[in-house]
Each structure stands twice: as structure tokens, then as C-alpha cells.
Amino acid sequence: MTAPRTLYDKIWDDHVVHEAEDGTCLLYIDRHLVHEVTSPQAFEGLRMAGRKVRAPDKTIAVPDHNVPTTQGRENPDQMPEESRIQVAALDRNARDFGIHYYPVTDIRQGIVHIVGPEQGWTLPGMTVVCGDSHTATHGAFGALAHGIGTSEVEHVLATQTLIQKKSKNMKVEITGSLRPGVTAKDITLSVIGATGAAGGTGYVIEYCGQAIRELSMEGRMTVCNMAIEGGARAGLIAPDEKTFEYVKGRPHAPKGAKWEAALAYWKTLYTDEGAHFDKVVTIRGEDIAPVVTWGTSPEDVLPITGTVPDPESFTGGKVEAARRSLDYMGLKPGMKLTDIAIDTVFIGSCTNGRIEDLRAAAEILKGRKIKVKRAMVVPGSGLVRAQAEEEGLAQIFIDAGFEWRLAGCSMCLAMNPDQLQPGERCAATSNRNFEGRQGRGGRTHLMSPAMAAAAAITGHLTDVRELMGETV
Amino acid sequence: MEKFTTLTGVAAPMPLVNIDTDMIIPKQFLKTIQRSGLGRNLFDEMRYTPDGQEIPDFVLNQPAYRSAQILVAGDNFGCGSSREHAPWALLDFGIRCVISTSFADIFYNNCFKNGILPVVLPQDAVDYLMDDARKGANARITVDLESQTVTASDGRTFAFEVDPFKKHCLLNGLDDIGLTLEKAAAIDAFEAKAATLRPWA
Numbered sequence: 312m313t314a315p316r317t318l319y320d321k322i323w324d325d326h327v328v329h330e331a332e333d334g335t336c337l338l339y340i341d342r343h344l345v346h347e348v349t350s351p352q353a354f355e356g357l358r359m360a361g362r363k364v365r366a367p368d369k370t371i372a373v374p375d376h377n378v379p380t381t382q383g384r385e386n387p388d389q390m391p392e393e394s395r396i397q398v399a400a401l402d403r404n405a406r407d408f409g410i411h412y413y414p415v416t417d418i419r420q421g422i423v424h425i426v427g428p429e430q431g432w433t434l435p436g437m438t439v440v441c442g443d444s445h446t447a448t449h450g451a452f453g454a455l456a457h458g459i460g461t462s463e464v465e466h467v468l469a470t471q472t473l474i475q476k477k478s479k480n481m482k483v484e485i486t487g488s489l490r491p492g493v494t495a496k497d498i499t500l501s502v503i504g505a506t507g508a509a510g511g512t513g514y515v516i517e518y519c520g521q522a523i524r525e526l527s528m529e530g531r532m533t534v535c536n537m538a539i540e541g542g543a544r545a546g547l548i549a550p551d552e553k554t555f556e557y558v559k560g561r562p563h564a565p566k567g568a569k570w571e572a573a574l575a576y577w578k579t580l581y582t583d584e585g586a587h588f589d590k591v592v593t594i595r596g597e598d599i600a601p602v603v604t605w606g607t608s609p610e611d612v613l614p615i616t617g618t619v620p621d622p623e624s625f626t627g628g629k630v631e632a633a634r635r636s637l638d639y640m641g642l643k644p645g646m647k648l649t650d651i652a653i654d655t656v657f658i659g660s661c662t663n664g665r666i667e668d669l670r671a672a673a674e675i676l677k678g679r680k681i682k683v684k685r686a687m688v689v690p691g692s693g694l695v696r697a698q699a700e701e702e703g704l705a706q707i708f709i710d711a712g713f714e715w716r717l718a719g720c721s722m723c724l725a726m727n728p729d730q731l732q733p734g735e736r737c738a739a740t741s742n743r744n745f746e747g748r749q750g751r752g753g754r755t756h757l758m759s760p761a762m763a764a765a766a767a768i769t770g771h772l773t774d775v776r777e778l779m780g781e782t783v
Numbered sequence: 784m785e786k787f788t789t790l791t792g793v794a795a796p797m798p799l800v801n802i803d804t805d806m807i808i809p810k811q812f813l814k815t816i817q818r819s820g821l822g823r824n825l826f827d828e829m830r831y832t833p834d835g836q837e838i839p840d841f842v843l844n845q846p847a848y849r850s851a852q853i854l855v856a857g858d859n860f861g862c863g864s865s866r867e868h869a870p871w872a873l874l875d876f877g878i879r880c881v882i883s884t885s886f887a888d889i890f891y892n893n894c895f896k897n898g899i900l901p902v903v904l905p906q907d908a909v910d911y912l913m914d915d916a917r918k919g920a921n922a923r924i925t926v927d928l929e930s931q932t933v934t935a936s937d938g939r940t941f942a943f944e945v946d947p948f949k950k951h952c953l954l955n956g957l958d959d960i961g962l963t964l965e966k967a968a969a970i971d972a973f974e975a976k977a978a979t980l981r982p983w984a
Contacts, residue, residue, distance in 0.1 A: 325980075325981075328966070328969050328970055328973040329966050329969045331948065333946075333947050333948055335946070335948040337963060337966060337969070337970075339970070339973050339974075339977065341984045348813050348814075348866075349813075349865065349866065349867065351816035352816065352817065352818050352867075355816070360960070362960075365970075376813075377814070393814035393815070394814055396814075396816060397814055397816060400816055434983065434984065436981070436984075437984055442865055442867075443864070443865055444863065444864050444865040444889060446865075457889075458864075458865035458889050459865060459889065459892075460865055460866075460867035460870075460889060460892060460893035460896060461818075461867040461893075462867060462893065462896035462897070462959070463892070463893075463896070465960065466959055466960050466963065469960050469963075469964070470960060470963045470964060470967075470970060471970065471974075472963060472970060474948070474959055474962075474963065476946060508801055508859055508862055509801075509858060509859035509862070509885050509887075512859070512885055512886075512887065512888060513888070539889075542859065542862065542887060542888070543888075544888050565982075565983035569982055569983045570983075572982065572983065573981075573983040576981065608801045608803075608862075610801075627800075627858075627906075628798060628799070628800035628857045628858055629800060631798065631799065631800075632799060632800045632801060632857075635799065724810050724864075725810060726810045726811070726813060726814070733833070743803075743805070743863060743864075745803045745805040745806070745863060746805065746806060746828065747805055747806075747809055747828045748805050748810075751809070751828055751833060752833075
């Protein structure tokens, strides 16, 4: 009888091609997602060495980081020269190497981490990589998914494998149920707040517990998406009936006898009783409040009912970092978070650009008007956009005063025309509040779609529960 | 890839914690389709004003550190995105070694693919080297990968750990893809087996 194994152990074991004496493994990669920013040098490397893509059928490309999110973008003149060259390079590489491709003119185009699951490329038990740190998103399906650099992109293109050392196992359990107004985003930010931005370094996290089981697949993707912001290589959630239901019938999901065989295998993907975790973090679901970030690291998380902290209350290098953050963010210690005025609201990104996120925001916005200078909602894919239009969500956003955009990474990283101006303060549903992330000098507060919608309506950071008629 | 064996040079102190990849190389410079030429924009927003003037206080703009080859940095260096442009920019500037108490996982791996050695040391050792680095151009630090040691300007030595395979590749400047392709038969065998066990994948 084998020793009890974690979910991570099981997926790892099933993908080891070769193990060296020192434990260095060659790990097989089932799905390789590619976008335009981190791949051109990798394809160029293949050309220079006269190599091919080993498994073009397992390689899926989509442009998302550079693309404008405004109408008429199929005209390349809408992009600055450098962006146009990068997207054109992906067009050409996809064609030359024969990989799956969703160009901007395809309704299935969108953010790579939204397109993968939506098209059924991402399946439980797989290994999934992409030259993008938010690849952790796919862990929501019980797939081992993580970001890689461009040299590793080239390595996977050429060999369909990665050279890896196994990470340690970490369990993050969220017990009980979430209170009203609290969402997956609040879970994932609260975990980073508790463990720190480097708390997961060296680990793969498995999220479990009742509150995780109660999340939809969209919510689970939000949780896993930010595993990287806590330093973890990947985040995982064991697949269950919700997972199978989500996957079933998707264009690239197995069908017929293959579906039955897959399902039988997927049902073995859970952590065995008694399996060893190197680190365990437990948070009560009832204790999680709607949260926002106040600083320039995703670990700078506080409940919306809190106040801006005093840098002197920290220790070590964090004192200077917090001072720098407050200076950059234009905040003073002791200010109530709800007194922070917001200029701009951004709803979208691979963290919160799925249909459920748009529903949650629309629920708050329905029949109300924005008080911020500008607000935009950027669906994560063309299909999410179409569904939101069909459900009447688009009209709610438009009536409230939001711009209704086309799919892409947009203002999450501002490599495209969607950027903040210096000093502009944004309530964002994205994943990073780093200095300059959304535009040089831009000030980002991270939060859930419902909280971002609440800020849009009041013009300042707001406890969404007040707009839901909930007592705080 | 260029080999890394030993390096003696000036180390620039950057005590800030959580120095992220957006700080190392802001997104507007990710639009290149080449690996070279990013050194000018390393730490761009910390290093230059919006109109392109050097900010004199920034460490790499100070005369003593303009040709630094080593960075001594605060905890969790390289957190954030997977952009390999971060190590490309460091390398293009001339940085071959970064010393910190911890590194973000993807950045750490990316360094080894580009001939850069990231060295993890305990807090007190990093503090000691940070103070040494603050002495400027007179304090030259030596990093020796073979013996896995960092030697401060006063001769005090700190030993560090590094994965043996990564060390071997870096010492010899080896191309991973070439090494992996030597195992092509094992990959073929794995694919044949997986086609039976997991035909949907």
C-alpha cells in the first residue's frame, strides 16, 4: 500500500517523465497556453535552433495583454507600433508552428486564463503552464498550473516538458461559510494578508474547506489566480461535481467513452486521509470581511471597516516599505479606508473578468449611477461579453455610466491604451497594486467586483454590505 | 548562456522588501521582441523622472554604483509577473548576481536561464552584506559558485545553498533544451503510456 498522498503529489507523480538522483524531474506538460508578450523570443529561439513545436495540438495561443479593448480594434492602426509588431509576431508564430489560435477577430478571444477553461482546454489532473504568473488560475480545476519565464516557454514548446524540483505542500483551509457580501476575492486577499507576499514561496497550496467547496468554479478560479501573489508556485482545489458540471460539453472536453474514463480518473484526484502537509493555514470563513488593499503589495490587506495603518506598527524591512507605500498612495496613517475618494473603477482581469463577477457588480449597480470620473468593465472573453449582453448585464453597466469594453487584459497591467494617469486613484478587481502597475503614478486599491461597484456608486471606498441592506 | 563561476565586484544596496518585476522593468518595455537592450530601462520608474532625467538619489545613478555587478536586496525580490525581461534587464545592465533573504519562484528560475546567480542567505548575512555594499566602490564583494560562498570586503565569508543541477548548468553555461532533448526517448515513452492511461489529455 502506498503512503497517503496530497492532490499535488498525485498530479506530480502522474507527470514525471524522468527523475534524476538529486530529485530533479522532467515533468510532462499537458497544456501550454501562449500569449504575445512572453513568447516572441521563445519562438525566435526555436527558429534559430531549427526546432519545431513538439505538441502543437496541446499549445493554445491568444493575444490579450496588448490588445485595445475599444471598438474597431481589428484595425491594427489602433495599436502603437510596438504592440502591433508583438501581436503580428504571435499571428505569424501561430501560423508557422501550427498551434491553436484565437485572434482578436474571433469571439472566443479573451484573457488566456479565461479562454483556457472556457474552451475546455483546462481539465482536472492536467499540468498547465503559460508564460504568465496568473496561470495559477487553472488550479481551480485540480490542474497543476503555474507561470514560467520565456526560456521555459521555449523549453516546453521544444520538448513538452519542464525541468522541475517538487515544491512543498501547503494546505489553506477556509472553514464554515462566508457571510453575505463576502466573496472569493475577499478569501484570496485575506489569505495573502495573513501569510504575506512571500508566505507561499516554495509551496504549492491546496485550498480546501467548506467555504471553498461552496464557491462556484468562477470563484475558485479567483482564489487560485492570486496564489502567486502569496508567493506560491501554484494553487489547487480538488475537483468535484461542480468542476465536472462546468467542464462537461465544453468544446475541447472529452466526450463519450473518453468522458467516462476521464471522470473515473478525476474522481481519484483528492488528498488522501493522513497525507502530509508541510504548512497549514486555517481561516474561519465567518471571520472574513470584505477587504481592500491600502498599499503597493497584495499583502497590504485590511477589512473595509479599518483605517490606514501606521508604518511604525510593522517590523523589519516592512517599516520602510509601508512608508514608501503610503507616500506613493497619498495616504496618511489613521485615515478611515471608507474616506478614500476614488477617481476610476476597473472591473475585469483574469482574477475577476468572468460572468459571475459581472453579475455580482451588476447586482449592486442596478438602477444606480456612478459618482466616479470614469468606470470601465472589461469582460474576460468575447463569450463572457456576449453572455453578459444576453443576460442584460451590459445594459445595467451602461445605464450606470460604465464603459462596456471588448475583452483583454486592459487596465490590469496597462500595456494597452487603458492606463491610469499619475495620481489617479482606482478601485480595481485585478490582482496587483504594485507601483506603476496600472500606469506610472497610478494608485490601485484591489477588491472584489461587488466592492468595486460600490465604490463606483459612492465615489469612495465603501462597504458593499451597506448597499445590500446588511447590518455590519 | 554565459557561464557563472566567480565574480568580484561592486554591490549596490537595495534594502526595500518586495521589489517586484514591475519595478525592475515596467510593462512599457515588455513590447520588445528581443532579449537585449533592456539595461537602460532597468528600474526605469525609480531611476528616471517622467521626462527621462536621472533621479540622483537612486542607487544605480550614484557614481559608486553605476557599474555595480551585484545587488543586495530586501526580502522577496522579483515578486510579481513571470516576465523574463526582469533578468534580461539586470543582465543587460551588468548585474550577474542578486543576494537576498528570499526570491519569488519564477524570477529565481528565470535567473538561472540567463547566467545570473540568485543567492539566498539568512537575514543577518544579508544585513552584513547590505552594510558592506553601502560602503560603495571600495567594498568589493566576491561570489564563488563552485565553493558556494560570498565573501565580504573584510574577508568574512558566508556559505549558501544552491540546487546541484542548477549549479552545474550555470557553471558550464549549459542549454537546458539540449539536455532535455537527450531524453527524447523517455518523453516518447511517456507520451505512449499517457495515450493509454489518459487518452483525453
